[in-house]
Amino acid sequence: MNAPSKNIEPGSGSEHAQKPSLLALDGVTRSFDGFKAINGLTLTIEPGELRAIIGPNGAGKTTMMDIVTGKTRPDGGTVQFDGHDMTRKDEADSARLGIGRKFQKPTVFETHTVEDNLLLSLRDDRSVFGTLFSKSDPAGRIAELLALIRLEDRRLDLAADLSHGQKQWLEIGMLLAQDPKLLLVDEPAAGMTDEETARTAELLRSLAGDHAVVVVEHDMEFVRQLDCKVTVLHQGAVLAQGPLETVSANEQVVEVYLGR
Amino acid sequence: MTQALVKRPLLNTRGIIFLCVLAAVAFGVPYLNGAGALPDYAVSLIGKYLCFALLAIALDLLWGYCGILSLGHGAFFALGGYAMGMHLMREIGDRGVYANPDLPDFMVFLNWQELPWFWWGFDMFWFAALMALFVPGLLAFVFGWFAFRSRVTGVYLSIITQAMTYALMLAFFRNEMGFGGNNGLTDFKDVLGFDLQSQDTRIGLMMLSALAVAIGFLICRAVVVSKAGKVIVSVRDAESRARFLGYRVEGYKLFVFVLSGMLAGLAGALYTPQVGIINPGEFSPANSIEIVIWVAIGGRGTLIGAAIGAILIAAAKTVLTGLYPEAWLFVLGGIFVFVTIFMPRGVLGVWDSMVDEMWRLRGMNPRERRLKA
Ligand SMILES: Nc1ncnc2c1ncn2[C@@H]1O[C@H](COP(=O)(O)OP(=O)(O)OP(=O)(O)O)[C@@H](O)[C@H]1O
Ligand SMILES: [Mg+2]
Numbered sequence: 159m160n161a162p163s164k165n166i167e168p169g170s171g172s173e174h175a176q177k178p179s180l181l182a183l184d185g186v187t188r189s190f191d192g193f194k195a196i197n198g199l200t201l202t203i204e205p206g207e208l209r210a211i212i213g214p215n216g217a218g219k220t221t222m223m224d225i226v227t228g229k230t231r232p233d234g235g236t237v238q239f240d241g242h243d244m245t246r247k248d249e250a251d252s253a254r255l256g257i258g259r260k261f262q263k264p265t266v267f268e269t270h271t272v273e274d275n276l277l278l279s280l281r282d283d284r285s286v287f288g289t290l291f292s293k294s295d296p297a298g299r300i301a302e303l304l305a306l307i308r309l310e311d312r313r314l315d316l317a318a319d320l321s322h323g324q325k326q327w328l329e330i331g332m333l334l335a336q337d338p339k340l341l342l343v344d345e346p347a348a349g350m351t352d353e354e355t356a357r358t359a360e361l362l363r364s365l366a367g368d369h370a371v372v373v374v375e376h377d378m379e380f381v382r383q384l385d386c387k388v389t390v391l392h393q394g395a396v397l398a399q400g401p402l403e404t405v406s407a408n409e410q411v412v413e414v415y416l417g418r
Numbered sequence: 419m420t421q422a423l424v425k426r427p428l429l430n431t432r433g434i435i436f437l438c439v440l441a442a443v444a445f446g447v448p449y450l451n452g453a454g455a456l457p458d459y460a461v462s463l464i465g466k467y468l469c470f471a472l473l474a475i476a477l478d479l480l481w482g483y484c485g486i487l488s489l490g491h492g493a494f495f496a497l498g499g500y501a502m503g504m505h506l507m508r509e510i511g512d513r514g515v516y517a518n519p520d521l522p523d524f525m526v527f528l529n530w531q532e533l534p535w536f537w538w539g540f541d542m543f544w545f546a547a548l549m550a551l552f553v554p555g556l557l558a559f560v561f562g563w564f565a566f567r568s569r570v571t572g573v574y575l576s577i578i579t580q581a582m583t584y585a586l587m588l589a590f591f592r593n594e595m596g597f598g599g600n601n602g603l604t605d606f607k608d609v610l611g612f613d614l615q616s617q618d619t620r621i622g623l624m625m626l627s628a629l630a631v632a633i634g635f636l637i638c639r640a641v642v643v644s645k646a647g648k649v650i651v652s653v654r655d656a657e658s659r660a661r662f663l664g665y666r667v668e669g670y671k672l673f674v675f676v677l678s679g680m681l682a683g684l685a686g687a688l689y690t691p692q693v694g695i696i697n698p699g700e701f702s703p704a705n706s707i708e709i710v711i712w713v714a715i716g717g718r719g720t721l722i723g724a725a726i727g728a729i730l731i732a733a734a735k736t737v738l739t740g741l742y743p744e745a746w747l748f749v750l751g752g753i754f755v756f757v758t759i760f761m762p763r764g765v766l767g768v769w770d771s772m773v774d775e776m777w778r779l780r781g782m783n784p785r786e787r788r789l790k791a
Pocket of ligand 1: 190191195213214215216217218219220221222262
């Protein structure tokens with residue numbers, strides 16, 4: 159059923175690969191004050207896969223990410239990441255296990271320089287005493303990342319002084335610095351110019367393979383550029399799944415989302 | 419060719435100036451006093467201001483860098499003060515009014531027969547000194563452990579710190595608590611054999627206070643320039659981002675809270691012998707709020723600014739309460755409002771802006787210059 163896509167690793171191309179999925183949600187539910195934000199959500203992500211998740215406002219996309227990263231506990235269902243039960247972890251655990259998360263609203267450390275933002279994100283000892291006596295000097299790694307996110311000439315500027323799009327890129331750079339197995343990216347193209355959007359899509363595509371990447375997005379043009387398998391969420395559950403063309407031809411999807 | 423990462427030095431120019439000023443005070447004040455240019459009482463007064471400066475630095479580490487506004491920091495200061503006061507009470511021995519060698523006067527007065535267990539060991543100076551750090555540290559640890567783990571933040575956290583110091587004040591007011599009730603601990607005679615009434619002892623205590631400010635400053639500065647210091651600022655600016663990068667935010671907050679509480683305790687321990695009394699009034703919420711005002715006026719997140727703010731305001735208080743006692747709270751409130759509106763970065767912030775402007779006029783980028791500071 160899978161569309162031939164260069165972004166999906168050969169191994170995961172055959173739907174039921176021998177290798178266990180990197181991320182598996184099964185029958186997950188979560189309600190807020192009686193309202194079922196997530197309602198029997200079942201979803202798997204393979205290692206190295208690129209996946210776009212779309213859905214109308216309030217579909218539960220952000221809540222799904224909250225659950226995967228241990229920020230929100232599900233009421234029921236299971237969440238497995240790389241062999242770990244994520245319903246018993248917190249945010250810091252999820253990061254240490256290899257999940258990098260980009261927020262819907264760009265969140266960087268505004269009063270730190272771009273360089274320090276990256277320094278704090280690089281894989282390293284996260285304990286109080288480890289950082290207190292830290293001697294690490296990863297100048298080389300930081301230079302590489304700066305080149306990747308095209309912020310070399312902003313290295314010593316405060317993150318607060320970056321443009322909106324640059325902050326988005328810095329945040330993506332911070333995720334990459336963590337070298338995560340899974341990247342959760344919430345609306346990366348929001349507030350970006352067309353050119354930045356295209357570059358972001360290109361970057362995310364190039365990351366897939368080494369990292370599994372899950373992108374939540376509203377911008378259909380952006381999703382098209384990602385050129386990957388799409389999952390449509392609606393009222394906390396999967397409504398449709400498949401290549402963008404198939405999904406956007408689905409009547410239900412058109413009704414709840416695209417046709418709005 | 420990769421550029422080296424920017425590292426902030428433990429001591430920048432400003433830090434060196436600060437330490438030099440402290441040294442000048444520590445040695446200059448006794449000299450001026452000896453030469454008759456400074457009255458005796460001024461020495462203890464300066465010693466007291468130095469204790470406040472240390473207290474303000476401690477709060478600034480917590481509030482300015484970690485973003486935790488404690489409205490109960492006076493509690494840690496007072497506990498340190500009480501720990502030292504208990505030792506000084508025991509040092510009185512049989513020279514009290516009731517001449518009881520084992521029990522402080524207030525216990526005899528209450529008809530107590532023996533020393534309560536929590537007074538044990540305070541006859542030894544080293545023990546009291548240790549407790550002056552340990553007890554505030556323990557309180558900070560227990561309080562912080564519960565508060566940070568349950569993710570209480572912002573105004574709620576501030577309010578419960580205020581409630582904490584208020585509860586302690588009420589408790590210490592009670593005679594049954596065994597800390598001298600309303601009157602607190604006073605009538606001290608000597609410390610380590612040095613007469614507390616003698617000018618030499620007072621000079622020594624003032625110099626020790628200056629040393630304590632220097633040490634406290636260096637410790638805080640070392641934390642701030644370390645990678646942990648960067649994490650602490652990150653927690654202030656974007657707590658959830660820090661969590662999602664894998665940092666245990668509670669751990670960092672707890673570390674800063676405990677360190678800050680212990681430094682406040684040290685300030686209190688030096689304060690008690692210099693003012694000759696410690697009473698439950700030190701726990702009053704108003705005192706804790708005053709500390710916050712010192713830091714805000716001096717400049718948050720600068721350490722040195724906090725010390726300057728504490729000394730400026732404490733000195734103004736001494737002068738004004740002498741002249742118009744009723745006016746002080748209004749003046750303090752007025753200064754606070756003025757600073758908040760017109761100098762949000764405090765006295766040191768205004769200074770920084772002026773220096774930046776000067777660099778800009780000379781065609782240099784002030785940011786790059788300041789990065790290394
Ligand atoms: N902490 C919370 N408390 C109460 N309700 C919540 C909470 N988090 C999410 N919700 C509700 O759950 C539903 C799903 O929200 P969620 O943020 O996951 O949607 P989304 O798909 O990310 O939407 P958007 O496209 O607007 O970002 C919404 O109706 C929201 O109001
Ligand atoms: Mg959302």
